[in-house]
Amino acid sequence: MFQNKDTSELSTNILFEGIEPSLLKSFASPKNIIGKKDGDIIFQKGDPTEYMYLLIEGTVKLKFTEPD
Secondary structure, eight states: OOOOOOGGGGGGSGGGTTOOHHHHHHHSOGGGOOOOOTTOOSOOTTOOOOOOOOOOSSOOOOOOOOOO
16 A cells, blocks of 8 residues: 655656646645555446546556456
8 A cells, every 4th residue: 555645756757757746736635645455446347437546556456347
């Protein structure tokens, strides 16, 4: 689980190259950073698509099911 809620490390990520730090802080505030434990479900079929997830630390297991 991501323990450090300091967003300053995000500015060094290649995804955010060239983005002003003030803009990055506006959407990557510590209140928007969530931690998940091993085995937690992040997103599953039927969930509303309201968010974009960025994995900062760890791994994700993808599970595909047969179509309905």
